[in-house]
Amino acid sequence: MTSVVPPTIGIDFGTTNTVVSMTYGDGPARLVRFPTTEGDLFAFRSALSFHNLQGQGGEANERVVEAGPWAIEAYLEDPLETRFIQSFKSFAASAAFTETRILNKRYLFEDLLAAFLLKVREHAGEAMADLPPRVIVGRPVTFAGGNPDEALALQRYEAAFARLGFTDIRYAYEPVGAAFFFARQLKQDATVLVADFGGGTSDFSLVRFERESDGTLRSTPLSHSGVGVAGDAFDYRIIDQLVSPALGKGSLYRAFDNRLPIPQRYYTAFARWDQLALLRASRDMRDIRSLEKTALEPEKISRLIEVLDDNHGYALYRAVSGLKEALSARDRATFRFEAGSILIEQEVERTSFQGWIAPELTAIETAVDQALARANLPPQQVDRVFLTGGSSFVPAVREIFYRRFAADRIESGGEFESIASGLALIGRETDLGLWTMQAAVSPAA
Incomplete structure (x- = not known):
């Protein structure tokens, strides 16, 4: 009697993009595609938006949650009333990140990830309507952050993926998934x-x-x-060299009879896209506004306030990504960041970027x-x-x-498909324990 190979699903939840792949029987891994008005896509941007409907006749704190390209679209349509978060995977293993408040609602990391995954499933339609009980989730060998807590990250993943109905959640190193994808062509x-x-x-x-x-x-x-x-660390180096000085980094403010440097912590938030979104709602924002009155170069602090208040983080992300791409192909390229009243433009040599x-x-x-x-x-x-x-x-x-x-x-x-496809193929291995792991401690229900 021929045994039936159950369907398997691999999910590569990435810092920038998320990709889903599935296998049926002993067939090849197939990418889940997401229909959009501009055609189907399989690289789903790892971004969330929370749009405030109060100003449009909605109830107080009423919100519409979106993800992926739909989150970007919501933000571009109404940036002042939309909280946009990207690269939030970066704080999965951070014990310092406990929660964030969005429109007066408390969100833990697992709440953000679950909201994102549910939107991924919704936009996939029939392709993810009936999910198998087992999922193979990609995980980095070393999580991002200064002192990453791997067990905490996997517990948070566990809680979020369980909300999709998965009962057997396993984790495989992302490069191992890519290795399984690559192995198909070995002779x-x-x-x-x-x-x-x-x-x-x-x-x-x-x-x-x-x-x-x-x-x-x-x-x-x-x-x-x-x-x-x-990639995000490369982005920060570009911002630190080209953008932060124009936003006040390295400048001074008056405190009584003293001249003091603008605090560096306002600019370290630019090291991670998720922190840039969170800075807008932090206590530091009040201090930044007060600095504009005492800064020796107030126009620079005014630009910093505009970047944060008007949610220009995505426009900055696009400008930085464009420079990295250009310098991968050419020895010199122009960096241009234009948003609202802000324009920063500068020629950059590849050798300079490599030094940064x-x-x-x-x-x-x-x-x-x-x-x-x-x-x-x-x-x-x-x-x-x-x-x-x-x-x-x-x-x-x-x-x-x-x-x-x-x-x-x-x-x-x-570049986008290798990990997810490999993860789905790993799900068919007879000795899953050789390739996967499970969360050390199951989260409380």
Whole structure:
């Protein structure tokens, strides 16, 4: 009697984008697509919006929640009445983040993630109408943040994914998912290093793939490493160099007879897109407004207030992303951030950008070497290198691998789909314990 392979689902909840893939029987992994007016998409932006309806005749604190491109659309239509949050995965493992209040409602991290996932399911329509009990969720090797609490992050994930009805929630390292995706094209046995560059983390896994006599592909995990810096950290370096000085960083204010520097903490919020959204509703906002009266360059503080009050974070994100993309293709590009009354424009050399991100490049390079050391493998014994994720296009990042591996061993691709598709394929493995983990402590119901 032929056994029936149950459907499996893999979800890559990313800092920038979220991708869902499913398998049916022993068929290939297929991406879940989301119909929009401009065509179907499968990379669903990891963003939330909370739109206040009170000014449109709604009840006090009545809100409409949206996610993905619909969240962006809601924000662009009415930025002053819309709370827009992106990159919120970055504080999944932060014990310091306990809650945020949006339109006088309290949201824990798991509330934000659950709201996001429910909208993902809603916009997927029939494709996610009947979900299997088991889900394989991607997780970074090292969560983002200064002192990440892995157990806390997985407990929060557990609570959120359970609200979709999943009863068997398992977690697999994101680069391992990418390795399973990449393994489809292997023609012979190979040791593969996968480097996954997301928005919040850079993760690395070494996996050995061997073909059995019956054609079955057997895989063995060798090592993992990761570091909590990636694309968002690169963004912060651009902002710190090009934008923050125009918003008052490094300038002074008067306090009685003294001249004091503007507090740096107002600008460290720009290190993470989620914190930028939260700063707008924080106590610091009152202090920033008062600084405008005593600043020696009040016009700069006025710009900072406008960026926060008028919710220009998304426009800033677009400008920074555009510069990174341009500098990946050219030696020089123009940075241009225009929003409201603000215009910041400057020519940037690729070499300057590479100097700004030197600390992150060093951390990434160290993590690559850690993966090799933990597997006790020299670079010459790695047969294939697979680079995936948006920041893999940054020339200085790619150079880390060209210095260690022959160019003909390095490949890239599947920047959006590789992890989710691989996670769904992992869900069909007979020994799931070899590839996945579960939350150490189940959250309270």
